[in-house]
Amino acid sequence: xxxxxxxxxxxxxxxxxxxxxxxxxxxxxxxxxxxxxxxxxxxxxxxxxxxxxxxxxxxxxxxxxxxxxxxxxxxxxxxxxxxxxxxxxxxxxxxxxxxxxxxxxxxxxxxxxxxxxxxxxxxxxxxxxxxxxxxxxxxxxxxxxxxxxxxxxxxxxxxxxxxxxxxxxxxxxxxxxxxxxxxxxxxxxxxxxxxxxxxxxxxxxxxxxxxxxxxxxxxxxxxxxxxxxxxxxxxxxxxxxxxxxxxxxxxxxxxxxxxxxxxxxxxxxxxxxxxxxxxxxxxxxxxxxxxxxxxxxxxxxxxxxxxxxxxxxx
Numbered sequence: 001x002x003x004x005x006x007x008x009x010x011x012x013x014x015x016x017x018x019x020x021x022x023x024x025x026x027x028x029x030x031x032x033x034x035x036x037x038x039x040x041x042x043x044x045x046x047x048x049x050x051x052x053x054x055x056x057x058x059x060x061x062x063x064x065x066x067x068x069x070x071x072x073x074x075x076x077x078x079x080x081x082x083x084x085x086x087x088x089x090x091x092x093x094x095x096x097x098x099x100x101x102x103x104x105x106x107x108x109x110x111x112x113x114x115x116x117x118x119x120x121x122x123x124x125x126x127x128x129x130x131x132x133x134x135x136x137x138x139x140x141x142x143x144x145x146x147x148x149x150x151x152x153x154x155x156x157x158x159x160x161x162x163x164x165x166x167x168x169x170x171x172x173x174x175x176x177x178x179x180x181x182x183x184x185x186x187x188x189x190x191x192x193x194x195x196x197x198x199x200x201x202x203x204x205x206x207x208x209x210x211x212x213x214x215x216x217x218x219x220x221x222x223x224x225x226x227x228x229x230x231x232x233x234x235x236x237x238x239x240x241x242x243x244x245x246x247x248x249x250x251x252x253x254x255x256x257x258x259x260x261x262x263x264x265x266x267x268x269x270x271x272x273x274x275x276x277x278x279x280x281x282x283x284x285x286x287x288x289x290x291x292x293x294x295x296x297x298x299x300x301x302x303x304x305x306x307x308x309x310x311x312x313x314x
Contacts, residue, residue, distance in 0.1 A: 071216040075232055076205045078259070083198045085264045087129070092118045093194070095293040096138075101186045101286040108184070112139040117193055118299045124152065128195055132304040135189075147311055149304055150176060150189045159189060160306045162313050169314055171306060186286065194265055194290070201257065201266070208234075211248055212241045221261060224268050225291040229258040239274055253282050260293070267293060 094116045101108055114136045119129040130152040137143040145164025158173040159181065174181045176188040191200075208214060215237065220230040234257075236250040251271075258268035267290040272282035306313040 070209050071214055072205050072209050072234070074218070075216060075234065075257075076202065076209070078232075079198060079202050079205060082259065082265050083195070083202065086195055086198065090119075090194075090265070090295050092116075092297050092299045093293060093295045094297050094299075096291040098289045098291055099287060100284065101288075102284070103184065103186050107284060109140050111137065111143065113137045115192075116299055116303050118304070119195070120152070126199070128199060131193055131195075132299075133189060133192055134304055145312065147306075147313060148189065149306055151304055152190065160313070162306075164312070168312065171313060197266060197269060197288075201269075204251070208236075208250070211243060211250065222258065224258040224260075225289055225293075227267060227293075228261045229267065230261055232257040232259065252285060263293065263295060267291075 094114070096112060097115050098110065098112050100110050116134040118132040120132060121129060124130050132151045132154075133149070135148040137146040137148075145168070146162070148159055148161050150159045155173075157175070159176055161172045161174060162168055162170070176190045182188060215233075215235040217233040217235075218230065219233075221228040222231045223229070224231075233254065235254045236252070238250075239253070240247055240249050242248075253274040254272045256268070256270045257266050259265065260267045268288065270287040271285045273285050275282055302308050
């Protein structure tokens with residue numbers, strides 16, 4: 001009789017054990033899904049940011065127009081020199097990025113984040129160096145404490161993200177261009193960094209060179225983020241320009257690029273759209289400033305590892 005009872009109890013317990021295991025899996029997966037749902041209303045990574053001008057190619061490429069000189073020639077020559085210097089001499093950096101960017105018609109709040117960036121070979125499809133990135137958000141308060149790590153071409157090209165505060169209970173892996181990652185953001189993390197900013201400035205400058213004249217002004221020194229800089233201002237007086245039988249629209253009214261005189265690279269980019277009313281001030285479209293920039297600092301694999309004990313990943 002005792003032997004029979006011994007066989008009956010395991011048989012009765014088995015369904016309950018299966019139920020408990022199932023509930024445990026449900027809770028675990030449910031927490032991860034809850035984090036993703038809660039993140040839906042909050043941007044995961046503010047890129048950008050923080051990166052610089054938008055699509056480098058523009059909506060349409062204007063036809064080549066032979067000409068002896070153009071107001072942008074000096075700027076393009078300077079940008080080429082900066083790109084060569086940065087690629088030859090700079091392998092890592094860390095800084096504080098301060099940025100504002102317009103998404104649609106809404107100018108977002110100013111945000112600040114600490115960045116560590118390391119370049120890696122080989123080059124990517126766009127001819128630029130691959131990058132490892134670590135971001136820690138400081139402002140606005142709603143984002144403070146969030147950390148993001150992305151290693152281009154590694155870990156299935158996914159970002160590893162975690163929230164701060166009560167939501168800091170799990171890690172979330174996201175594609176840089178996923179709908180969730182791009183919510184509230186103008187650029188994906190894959191466009192971050194000084195080298196990509198320079199590439200976009202060169203592409204835009206060469207495009208605009210084929211769209212007729214513009215006004216260019218160079219001033220130095222000006223102080224930006226406590227650094228002595230050369231300031232480049234490019235202004236398109238007219239929103240639209242005709243080239244041959246085609247009409248093109250400029251992407252900005254005025255752009256300002258501030259070049260650090262010691263480092264020889266841009267530490268600020270800002271672009272403005274046309275005034276909303278005649279005679280009004282230009283409207284800020286986006287601005288990115290690299291503060292406390294340190295070049296060629298020692299960065300190791302651990303700096304881009306979520307398990308780094310110095311970080312707050314769960």
